[in-house]
Amino acid sequence: MGGEVVLLDFWASPFGMRARIALAEKGVKYEYREENLANKGELLLKSNPVYKKIPVLIHDGKSLSESLIIVQYIDEVWKNPPLLPEDAYERAVARFWADFADKKLYDSGTKIWKSKGEAQASAVKEFIENLKILEGALGDEPFFGGEKLGFVDVMVVPFVCWFHAYEVHGGFSVAAECPKIDAWAKRCMERESVSKALQDPEKILEFVGFLKKKYGVE
């Protein structure tokens, strides 16, 4: 499938990482462009006027935003290996869990470092609860996609490099609370598409420190 592919992204964004993993899984060559979120470039603003956010995928000059939509697009255009299952019901199940991860993981994780005291404790509880629900969905399979990395794996795995920051600020351990998720995370990291896309958890921790100062959370 020809055509120029450009990804407007930000190094620490788990949403951007989703797109990077999907493109790598499909073996698509693309140009990665780092955006300065404090000073958004013209191309970003023009390509995503509604939300002005990364990631933005530009394929043959046509732009797309929202990571869930971008990954589905990548899956539909570059068909191998497939990320979504073939069966309509299984696809619905995968979309449900991707939506769950979108709604529940990022927000509760963010609350952990953005709050203090009781609010923070409650955010930690919520985050662990959500992770346990996902753990239940994983069951005894190696991946959410079954034998192989699939759509839900791609949607969830980027948050793994943010776990360390959540753990340090929230005072808990993902490995202790959700051992299956911990094992799954390590399994995913064995794939090059994932290990290359995810950032060093220490760098993310440092970045969260910077964000805390920026938002005045001490």
Add this chain to the structure above:
Amino acid sequence: MGSVKVHGMWACSYTQRVLVALKLKGVEFEYIEEDSSDKSPTLSLYNPIYEKVPILVHEGKAVVESVVILEYIEETWRHDPLMPENPYDRALIRFWLGPAVGSILQLSGEEQSAAIGQARESLRFIEAELTEGQFKGRKFFGGNHVGILDIVLGCGSFWLKAMEEDVEVKIYEEEAFPMFHAWVCSFEELPQVKETIPDAEKFMDYAKALRKMMLNFGNP
């Protein structure tokens, strides 16, 4: 093609989306009204995570979350497509399913003004796409035929109207959003919509009561 059941709530726009989609596809189904104040065990059985309607049960398997249900309907009953064929066009439609055009009902004061501002902002973008952008010259967002975006925005528009009346603020004035207005009229004329959307007065009464209840919850 196997039994289809929909568990829903008559005034809920998410339920209405599913009903309109099934009707447009000509799929026969059994509708079960769920009382939102007295959740039946069905909800926790089929939707343990959220315990909400709508729920589609096809051949005993439950699908939840309205947009997930709509995509499932599209992929299971492939005639009369509700989504375009081209992956880029599909992605665009999925994108426009996102911007919130209404959660104004449960807000008040400043929050409400902000939400109204946001709804208008989203409408401005949609109006621009209808006038000179991606959806230029189309009767429906899906082209000549109704599609998934029409269904989602259309069912939401009844709530917008209810909110406008209750909150006494015009959110989508015809002069400001002529293309959107024209589209709403086309959508409301569809027989499948007419038979799904509740009687206006009954709906208004319900919306008013709901809003009162929500405001009371917010103010102990």
